[in-house]
Amino acid sequence: MSKIAEVVLPLPVDKSFSYSVPEALADKLQVGVRVEVPFGKRRITGYVIKTQKSRSLQVQKLKDIIRVIDQEQLITDEVMKLCRWVSSYYICPLGKVLQSALPVKESFRFQDSEPEPVRDTKLKTTEFFLPTPEQKQALELIQDCIDKQKHCVVLLEGPHNSGKTEVYLQAIAHTLDRGKKVLVLVPEISLTSVLLEKFRRRFVRERIVVFHSGLRQKEHDLLWNRIRKGDTDIVIGTRSAVFSPVKNLGLIVIDGEENPSFKEEKEPRYHAREVAIERARISSALLVLESCAPSVESHYRALKGKYKLCRLSDIPGLEINPGVEIVDRKEKDKGQDENRSKIFSSVLLNGIRARLEAKERVLLFLNRRGFARLFLCRNCGKSIYCPNCEAPLSFHQPGFLLCHHCNYRRNPPQACPSCNSTDFWHYGIGTQQVCAEVKKLFPDASVERFDTDIFREERLPQVLKDFNAGKIDILVGTQMVAGEDISGVSLLGVLLADMMLNIPDFRSAEQTFQILMKLIQSLGGEKRCTGSGQMPGVVIQTYNPNHYIFQALKQGGYEFFFREEMRFRRRLRYPPFSHLCSITISGRNESGCAGIAEEIIETLKKEKEKEQLRKIEILGPMPAPIPKIRGKYKYEIMLKGRKTGLDRMARILHQQFSGRTHQKISVDIDPVRIF
């Protein structure tokens, strides 16, 4: 009898290959190790996913494994199960999933890591905690889940000062007390150090590591080794840490679960939240999703009873109620005494003036996302709408308007169809432009930007420090400020809220709401009573003041937002009422891309004739929202329908087109756009 190994390779083929195992390697070979194998004329590193014995003469025809790379199992059984799930759900070859889940280089070897020195144990591990009745209830529910060691998902939602973090810190302590390990996922690398500091203060005896793809190779391998050996208690990481080889896992926490950064943009295009749900299921662990404005999907699942819902409100005395004023920017509705500034309303200007006089700080927020696509009448505030869909058209070079749902296109109108005005917002505004105007209006104030330019100059930490120290009066920030540790803002001004809202994606309202909600929650801003009335702490300028997200922000209500958003999603059959699958065709030759896109559409339409696939909607092909990146053209086809149907279509696509064309065809299940 000879031994056969089933090996998957990091190639775009969705199958495993059989190799025979030479006698000399038979002892070393096991499931979950890397092996070097011949493939065509090359030698490739692959992963063993199965071994078996065979008498068959077929074995003689198989090629031999060249060598076994790992002395021990590299892929734990749990992580292997998880990767199989990712491969099947996201329709990505298992070899590719394993390659990205194991970010260890060829050179990686198992090593004995130095045990972390015993830490000072004189400090106590838990601080005094007197929970509110609400927190107590949430904590009891969570602790009960941990004790039962059954898979369970809890959505922990509530405003900034509701003590959510304290509740999950208690949950972590409870898990550690029972001898289990903890994994904490955060959306950005920059947040790991903030959390680490907080955790170190709290869990003085425990071994805590920060683990993400931004670490240097040597350090990364060392930590990976330690985690695998069980030499850590708490792992804090970004989305890729969901694959880290934590053993005896009792609890996963996702901090800010609504954040789009949890979605991986490269193959395999997984969402760390969905993978964490599966991971918790495999490990019979508890998953806690934390958020101040949860994703529509998560909140919906909680209401449906798939998750347990723990909702906290502000701790009495710590409520954030800065007073939100929505300012209508439509030219036609401006009063006589309104100034003519294109960027600032009088309400905001007066606010800034008053805060500067009081030596207080102002943050002006401008979401750059959607900058290039904005096309909107400045007089009546209306966008130009697609005659077939409910969607606003977006602007594209060299100068046409496009519907991203049905590919309808037209020239920009000379005059607004609603009010006949010829005054359009064509492009949004940029931070530089805002800074220049602020300096002109307030020559004595010190003004600084917080955007990608400053990031490239590596000046962000300094700017942040200066602002928090009061050396900067007015900070003009993009979405990069959300999540940063900014303090002492007494006025938050949101300049052109419509830019992000008009992005051609069904999640644009949700993402705009979440980012503004988070800013308001974490910065506060202060409502003031002055002689002439109330002065708001937050001023939002928009051409669409009746949009439900602004109404929701004004009343501080997630519920209100959720209800309206669900109405919109149900009407147009968007998630959570369907799944989406985006197919992108990219290449250097534009007509080549368009041709393949048409061919794919024809193939899929033929498939659609079949019984179970009739309800699937096929949209496109159309230029992708960003149609050309780094010299490559991108076309997009969107499928909408049930997951099983989408899977079948995507697999047919793989079978018929993969490896056949010069163009790259990629499939994204449950796409999340980050513009």
Ligand SMILES: [Zn+2]
């Ligand atoms: Zn108009």
Ligand SMILES: [Zn+2]
């Ligand atoms: Zn349309």
